[in-house]
Amino acid sequence: MDIRYGERGLDRAEVERLWQRAERGGGPVAVPAGDGCEAVTFLWRGDHDRVVLVGSPIDHTDLRRTELTRVPGTDLWHLTLLLPSGLRAGYAYAIDEPHDDLSGGNWSESVRRWRTDPLNRRTFRRECDGTGIGPDPNAHTESVLELPGTGPSRWTAPDPAVPTGQVTMHWFRAADTGLDCDHRVWVYEPAGTGPYPVAVFFDGDVYVAELVPTPRILDNLIAAGRIPPTLGVFVDSVGETRTDELRGNPAFVSFLTDRLLPWVAGRWPVTADPARTLVGGSSLGGTCAAYAALTAPDRFGLVLSQSGAFQQPSAEFPDGLPALVAAHPDTSARWYLEAGLLETDRGGFPTSILEANRHLRQVLTGLGRPLRYTEFVGGHDYVCWRETLADGLTDLLGD
Structure with a gap:
């Protein structure tokens, strides 16, 4: 379109x-x-x-x-x-x-x-x-x-009657992680009791801010009974290192599995079940979420991708991420994919974001993977992602 x-x-x-x-x-x-x-x-x-x-x-x-x-x-x-x-x-x-x-x-x-x-x-x-x-x-x-037909902003609106979780910020120093720079990590602890499912998001500074107010969305979904009390973990993506870390980086995934998740488990009552551990993000964050689930299936079993930049190849998947998925036919992850009907600009790549997401849907469907795929009316835009995030959380974490 x-x-x-x-x-x-x-x-x-x-x-x-x-x-x-x-x-x-x-x-x-x-x-x-x-x-x-x-x-x-x-x-x-x-x-x-x-x-x-x-x-x-x-x-x-x-x-x-x-x-x-x-x-x-x-x-x-x-x-x-x-x-x-x-x-x-x-x-x-x-x-x-x-x-x-x-x-x-x-x-x-x-x-x-x-x-x-x-x-x-x-x-x-x-x-x-x-x-x-x-x-x-x-x-x-x-x-x-x-425009007419957008519908109300239900899950992003604050509600004084809804119990709110607590958000704290923590530093992970480069010397302790093997990464090139320090990273902030925000943790959202819900108002309910554990053991909690875990939802890890990239571009953490975006997903804890008003751009995509995920803590508030989680508050509202939990209060409405749409999802169980869930621990949110928001990993910062820092400047020029963002592309290197989120475009299929084994060292970054090792940080998540060997350093971050054990640290979380030592401080909060969380599940170790990959089927209740979500990894998600938008654009390159969606690419990293898919890559993490494919390469660490014992830790991540739920993938939430908002306009994943699957059209961009990397050293880890030179033929594109859909080809990497096809090479991992035994992965048991459940997927939520969405893309915008106006994300049609190829930007120098062989396909657009919309085309690449449609291709990945075909690959996953052909493998018989559990999948929900949606297309929203919009472009590559936080204005859209903040409204559709609740759909992905509900689909993957809800009963």
């Missing part, structure tokens, strides 16, 4: 009417366009030279397609896209940026200058937890687009 681009030639009266409607509705104007799509008009006002729509699921390799058009003689700017109904996505505006490719070398500098939609009160702060290392240098706020 691709973005389709609408008409640019709206006249002044039409844009003025759309602006007034956007003021009343609080954001971009969506009009049903048939075939499961909405014609969504994004609007901006100001005396500028260039206004570009950025964010997910925009393809940042060609931002000419998402430049807004200025109505001659006014300060009104507009852009209409045909987007799928049910889409949830973060977006912002880049104003007078001097370069064409905002995903290039100036990304970190540019992203902090992005502006939210003044007409839209729904915003989303893209900021990792900075405990112990200072503020996130790439932190910024985006507006949130929710």
Whole structure:
């Protein structure tokens, strides 16, 4: 499913009417366009030279397609896209940026200058937890687009009546782990009693922050009886080492199995059953989750992957991760895979994330592996993953 681009030639009266409607509705104007799509008009006002729509699921390799058009003689700017109904996505505006490719070398500098939609009160702060290392240098706020059909945000919302677990942070020093740098690990202990199932997540600074508020999601799911009280373990992914660690690294998996899980078992009442031990993450975190379950099946028996980057080969699986799965036909892991219908950009790889996840689904199905596979309406976006995480947790940990 691709973005389709609408008409640019709206006249002044039409844009003025759309602006007034956007003021009343609080954001971009969506009009049903048939075939499961909405014609969504994004609007901006100001005396500028260039206004570009950025964010997910925009393809940042060609931002000419998402430049807004200025109505001659006014300060009104507009852009209409045909987007799928049910889409949830973060977006912002880049104003007078001097370069064409905002995903290039100036990304970190540019992203902090992005502006939210003044007409839209729904915003989303893209900021990792900075405990112990200072503020996130790439932190910024985006507006949130929710088209008809997205549904409510049930499991991410705080509920004062729900018992809350306790989150603590711990340091694992490089000298003790054999890894290249120190790692923070957050542990969520639920309000219930053990022995607990264990859920290990990568990109821990993301999964304990508001980006994907997993402790709150666990609180809500446990209180609703959807899953048993579960111990959450969130492993930090540090800067430039993230790619090396999460793209199929035996030393990193050894850290998880030989150092981290025994440390957890020595401090909290947890199960040692791999069938109740989950490993999960998004993007490369999903890749690492799958690799860990394949290479350490005696420790990890549940795989939760959100938009796993299975299209990226590595030294451990040069033909791609689906080929590695096919080479391990006896693995007994249960899988939850999801990918976005707009994750179609190949980015220089042979397949896109969506195509690679569909391929992995076929491989797992052919092997008779327990699997739930879903496709959400969105792109490579925490705005989507934070809402769908509860589905994966419920599927793998629920009765």
